[in-house]
Structures are given as C-alpha cells and as structure tokens.
Amino acid sequence: MVKKRRNFTDAQIVDLTESQEIAYHKLADCVKENGNNEVNHKVYHVKEEYGKGRIDEIHFEDVIISTLVFKLKRDVVLKQKLKIDFVQLSFLIEGERVISILNCDDIFLESGDSYLANIKSFEGTSKITGNKTYKEVKVKLSNSFLAKHGFFNDLKLKELIDDNLILPITNEMMSILETFEKVRFEGTARLIYLKAKVFEMLAVQVSNYKNEHLSNNAFQNSNVLKKLLCIQKRINENLAINYSVAELAKEVGINKTVLNKEFLRVFGKTVHEYSIDKKIEKSKSLLLNTDIPIYEIAEQIGYKNATHFSAAFKRQEGITPKKFKNSL
Structure with missing residues (x-):
C-alpha cells in the first residue's frame, strides 16, 4: 500500500504566489480608513471563513506598521513568492508561526520572539497556528526610507536564512510596542511621534543583536x-x-x-x-x-x-x- 503523506492537510491554504500584496489582506476586509497626506490608518476585520479579529495598518512615508490581533478557526498556510526588497521588524507577542523557505530550515516563532531582517526576496510558506490568540506587531520599512535617514551607513542586517535571527522581545521593546495602542497625537505631531518610535525600535533591536547574552543560542532550547x-x-x-x-x-x-x-x-x-x-x-x-x-x-x-x-x-x-x- 502506498502511504499518503500529510502536507498541511488540516490547514487552510491561501495561495499568494501570483500576487505581491500584503499577505493578510486575503484574510481580512478593510472596514475603515482615515488619515491625511502624512499618516493613513486602515482597519481590517478578519473574514468569518478564517476566524475573528482585526488588523490595524498605519502608513506613513515608506513605512507600514501593522498590529495583528485575531484567532483563526484552524491553521492557515500563506504561500508567497515575493521579489520586493525591504526590511522587516517582527514581534510575535502571542501565538505561533512557522516560516518555511525553499531549500532552507524552517523558522519557528512563538510568543515572545522577534527578528529584524532584510528580506530581498521570499519563496515559501508561513503557517499561523489556529485555535489560539495570535498577536503580532510588524514594521515594514523600505530601503529608501532607511537610506534617507542614514541607517545603511554602518548597519549590517540579517536575512531570514541567517543563524541567530530570532531574539526574545525584551522588556524595553515591549514598552515601546505598547505605546502604539496609546497614540493620541494627530496630524504632523503623530507623524513625528511614529517616526521617532520606529527609530527607537530599530536602535533597540540592533543593540540587542550586538549583545551576545541575548543571542539565539541562549534561548534555543527554552521552549x-x-x-x-x-x-x-x-x-x-x-x-x-x-x-x-x-x-x-x-x-x-x-x-x-x-x-x-x-x-x-x-x-x-x-x-x-x-x-x-x-x-x-x-x-x-x-x-x-x-x-x-x-x-x-x-x-x-x-x-x-x-x-x-x-x-x-x-x-x-x-x-x-x-x-x-x-x-x-
């Protein structure tokens, strides 16, 4: 008898290989949009077929800050093939995600994990575990934004396939993340505030990578x-x-x-x-x-x-x- 192999058999597959759009736009519908020429805020509600929850997306200049809070009915596998060169900060506050890249080892992320990576291209899948709360903050930065503000002068960024990519979210970083939910500024003041927080997150995360005691090796077997x-x-x-x-x-x-x-x-x-x-x-x-x-x-x-x-x-x-x- 030929054995049938399981391959995401219990998961919902979302194929985005022919699209360059943000992955979770397929999971949710935009229900609200407001802002101005400087800062734009979109609110998405997760489609009922996938689960419940919301996604907040803030755009300014060449930066996208996304806050994802939802609970999926079952595992969802996002298949993507991207050719976009960008830098991403990811902070998984709660939940589980497995990133599978073609011809590379899987990357396991769970509550309290983070990374800063230069993503020049991506071909693979990202599986989000269902039936549990998922909360993540992502910051997507264009290379032109970073270059404009002098971040590429001596900044050496990891790629997704590099060793010691995953770091724990520090208390200092968690304090910064919590401020995004409390922003009360409007107009230009809000733009200045958000840019300052993005710069602060970059500085803290780069510093964390340089501190050997926070390297991935120390946490590799912790969960x-x-x-x-x-x-x-x-x-x-x-x-x-x-x-x-x-x-x-x-x-x-x-x-x-x-x-x-x-x-x-x-x-x-x-x-x-x-x-x-x-x-x-x-x-x-x-x-x-x-x-x-x-x-x-x-x-x-x-x-x-x-x-x-x-x-x-x-x-x-x-x-x-x-x-x-x-x-x-």
Missing part, C-alpha cells in the same frame, strides 16, 4: 517549538542513526508523550513517520542520481540490510527500490 526544531535537525542530519523517541526526548529535556503529541501537531506526522519519510526521500535521491548499490544505500539511511530497506521502501512507495530505479 517546545525550538526543541522540536532541534529534534528535526538531528533526524535530518543523521539518517543512518535510528533514534528512539525516548532518546530524543531525553536529549532536549522534554517528556516523550509531549514530544510525540507536539511533533505530530507541528509537522503533521509522528517522530517515527517523519524519520521514515526522510530516509526514503534520501534513498530515492541516491537511487535517482547515483549508482550506489542498494545494500549500501540501506546502510546510509540506517537499515540493517537490503531486505529490511526494500520492505520499508515498498510500504512507503508501493514498489521495491530496484523497480523504482529501473523505471527511471
């Missing part, structure tokens, strides 16, 4: 999602080793029952199913692109012999490795 990421990487990089759930759970300091439950929730399959999938995926690549004997392929992905490997391959793909290779 469940990041522990799952560690396990995923361990499996991917060591396919010749057959880890037990108990071994992996002990390694990252998590209960094995919780590990099984959370791994299934995040990746759509159990630890064992995920491991088998990766082994078979690797074997298919070797069968397709090399002349390595089947028994050696079996050893490389952790099977005792070719017989055990062939049986596992047939359960997964419906045919034996030999027939698979001969059919190419």
Whole structure:
C-alpha cells in the first residue's frame, strides 16, 4: 500500500504566489480608513471563513506598521513568492508561526520572539497556528526610507536564512510596542511621534543583536517549538542513526508523550513517520542520481540490510527500490 503523506492537510491554504500584496489582506476586509497626506490608518476585520479579529495598518512615508490581533478557526498556510526588497521588524507577542523557505530550515516563532531582517526576496510558506490568540506587531520599512535617514551607513542586517535571527522581545521593546495602542497625537505631531518610535525600535533591536547574552543560542532550547526544531535537525542530519523517541526526548529535556503529541501537531506526522519519510526521500535521491548499490544505500539511511530497506521502501512507495530505479 502506498502511504499518503500529510502536507498541511488540516490547514487552510491561501495561495499568494501570483500576487505581491500584503499577505493578510486575503484574510481580512478593510472596514475603515482615515488619515491625511502624512499618516493613513486602515482597519481590517478578519473574514468569518478564517476566524475573528482585526488588523490595524498605519502608513506613513515608506513605512507600514501593522498590529495583528485575531484567532483563526484552524491553521492557515500563506504561500508567497515575493521579489520586493525591504526590511522587516517582527514581534510575535502571542501565538505561533512557522516560516518555511525553499531549500532552507524552517523558522519557528512563538510568543515572545522577534527578528529584524532584510528580506530581498521570499519563496515559501508561513503557517499561523489556529485555535489560539495570535498577536503580532510588524514594521515594514523600505530601503529608501532607511537610506534617507542614514541607517545603511554602518548597519549590517540579517536575512531570514541567517543563524541567530530570532531574539526574545525584551522588556524595553515591549514598552515601546505598547505605546502604539496609546497614540493620541494627530496630524504632523503623530507623524513625528511614529517616526521617532520606529527609530527607537530599530536602535533597540540592533543593540540587542550586538549583545551576545541575548543571542539565539541562549534561548534555543527554552521552549517546545525550538526543541522540536532541534529534534528535526538531528533526524535530518543523521539518517543512518535510528533514534528512539525516548532518546530524543531525553536529549532536549522534554517528556516523550509531549514530544510525540507536539511533533505530530507541528509537522503533521509522528517522530517515527517523519524519520521514515526522510530516509526514503534520501534513498530515492541516491537511487535517482547515483549508482550506489542498494545494500549500501540501506546502510546510509540506517537499515540493517537490503531486505529490511526494500520492505520499508515498498510500504512507503508501493514498489521495491530496484523497480523504482529501473523505471527511471
């Protein structure tokens, strides 16, 4: 029997690959807009088919400040292909999001995570976890805005694929974020206030990246999602080793029952199913692109012999490795 693989089967897919518009505009309808030539404020309500909540969007010059507060009915996967060069500050105050970039490791974000990144292009997905409150503040800045105010003179920004991208939201930064909900200025005074706050956020976040004690390494194993990421990487990089759930759970300091439950929730399959999938995926690549004997392929992905490997391959793909290779 050919095994059916789960791939976002329980999620709503929103395909934006043919569009360059802001992702959440597909999730919500604009219900209110006011402002002037200097500052424009739009309010969106999340469409009933996706859930409940609102999105506030403030535009000025080449800056967009977005505050997202909603609860989705189920997981939503946003598929995007962007060719826009911009800088983004993201602060996930509450909720979970998984960013998957083509040919790169997944980026796991949950309550209290933040990043500052130069996004030159993007091809991949962003999955927002449903059935729980999601609150995020995003600041999108054009390169021309930053250059105009001298921020590119000695500013070295990370990209989404770089190591140590994710930082915890500090108390200082949280205080700044909370002020956006209390803005009472109007007109030019509001523009000056908002620009000052954006500059302050940039300065604080850049400083946080420079402080080694706030680096991602110190927080890498501090919560469940990041522990799952560690396990995923361990499996991917060591396919010749057959880890037990108990071994992996002990390694990252998590209960094995919780590990099984959370791994299934995040990746759509159990630890064992995920491991088998990766082994078979690797074997298919070797069968397709090399002349390595089947028994050696079996050893490389952790099977005792070719017989055990062939049986596992047939359960997964419906045919034996030999027939698979001969059919190419």
